[in-house]
Amino acid sequence: MSKLLNKLKYKRDSVTLEELIFLLSTNKFDKKIFEIADEVREKYVGNEVHIRAIIEFSNFCKMDCLYCGLRRQNKNIKRYRMNPEEILKRVRLIAEKNIKTVVLQSGEDPYYNTEIIENLIIEIKKMNLAVTLSIGERNFEEYKIWKNAGADRYLMRHETADPNLYKKLHPSDTFENRKSHLLKLKELGYEIGGGCMVGLPGQGPYELAKDLIFLREIDSDMIGIGPFIPNPETPLRKEKGGNLNTTLKMIALSRILIPTANIPATTAMGSIHPFGRQIALKCGANVIMPNLTPNPYRPNYTLYPNKICLFERDTACINCVKGMITNLGREIGKSFGFRIKNLQTNEV
Numbered sequence: 073m074s075k076l077l078n079k080l081k082y083k084r085d086s087v088t089l090e091e092l093i094f095l096l097s098t099n100k101f102d103k104k105i106f107e108i109a110d111e112v113r114e115k116y117v118g119n120e121v122h123i124r125a126i127i128e129f130s131n132f133c134k135m136d137c138l139y140c141g142l143r144r145q146n147k148n149i150k151r152y153r154m155n156p157e158e159i160l161k162r163v164r165l166i167a168e169k170n171i172k173t174v175v176l177q178s179g180e181d182p183y184y185n186t187e188i189i190e191n192l193i194i195e196i197k198k199m200n201l202a203v204t205l206s207i208g209e210r211n212f213e214e215y216k217i218w219k220n221a222g223a224d225r226y227l228m229r230h231e232t233a234d235p236n237l238y239k240k241l242h243p244s245d246t247f248e249n250r251k252s253h254l255l256k257l258k259e260l261g262y263e264i265g266g267g268c269m270v271g272l273p274g275q276g277p278y279e280l281a282k283d284l285i286f287l288r289e290i291d292s293d294m295i296g297i298g299p300f301i302p303n304p305e306t307p308l309r310k311e312k313g314g315n316l317n318t319t320l321k322m323i324a325l326s327r328i329l330i331p332t333a334n335i336p337a338t339t340a341m342g343s344i345h346p347f348g349r350q351i352a353l354k355c356g357a358n359v360i361m362p363n364l365t366p367n368p369y370r371p372n373y374t375l376y377p378n379k380i381c382l383f384e385r386d387t388a389c390i391n392c393v394k395g396m397i398t399n400l401g402r403e404i405g406k407s408f409g410f411r412i413k414n415l416q417t418n419e420v
């Protein structure tokens with residue numbers, strides 16, 4: 073076993089699917105894996121934790137992903153759309169708070185056409201912020217226009233790299249298609265954010281190992297990993313959901329395999345455990361994404377139940393995550409937090 077742990081430390085590029093399946097099948101080496109991930113994190117991305125403020129500007133979605141509370145068929149949700157002025161007002165507040173990245177997130181909502189998004193990007197760039205889009209699959213021409221307008225990053229979690237499972241969860245989409253979008257975004261110069269859920273029905277060590285191999289293969293600049301939390305308003309309401317430990321291990325192994333990636337301690341981690349985000353920051357994560365969606369909209373962006381921070385006062389999440397970072401003895405990132413790539417070597 074020490075041979076495999078050494079391989080994680082010194083020859084991560086050659087870690088195989090079978091070895092990852094093995095590590096995901098046992099809890100015996102978890103402590104060591106978490107330690108290595110923390111060492112790799114410190115060496116490659118340092119002690120800074122980058123804050124990315126999220127604005128969930130629309131909860132309309134034309135898709136029907138089986139696990140998601142925003143899915144089209146969910147009628148028990150109050151839908152909302154923020155208009156561009158409301159969004160920009162919020163962005164101004166984020167800039168005033170000295171946060172360097174804004175994440176514009178929504179369901180797949182064609183109401184926001186090419187031009188609306190383009191103008192938002194142009195206005196936000198005037199405020200000297202990095203712009204991350206997280207608005208689902210759009211057409212390649214739009215990606216290009218938005219890149220030219222100044223967009224920096226695009227989050228598009230692949231959710232699962234197992235094509236059969238992907239198809240079951242996304243009736244109108246395929247994994248190959250998802251992959252093509254991620255590769256196109258990368259080709260256009262975006263920092264891309266893949267990532268997956270952990271604990272999906274039909275997902276075991278083999279499927280999870282494939283997620284890690286896929287993230288390494290596409291050299292994902294950002295990696296969002298969170299537990300699957302069953303939503304009572306979806307067809308997966310009766311499923312069990314993901315657990316903290318396996319999700320942490322996926323975060324840790326992602327850090328080890330792709331050492332310079334930016335990896336958030338996701339809100340979903342904080343939703344399944346009161347210290348989920350703090351623990352994730354000690355197991356490889358280096359990013360935190362406070363919710364800056366204004367009220368009255370915030371409680372209606374219900375991807376899953378028991379989501380934290382829904383009723384926090386306005387900008388309280390900024391102070392909360394800053395406190396979290398300093399309490400862990402880490403530093404609050406002062407830069408835009410782009411991926412540091414020039415340190416890529418094969419050793420811890």
Ligand code: SF4
Nearest residue numbers: 133135137140143179
């Ligand atoms: S996961 Fe995204 S695309 Fe799928 S239903 Fe939810 S918001 Fe829509």
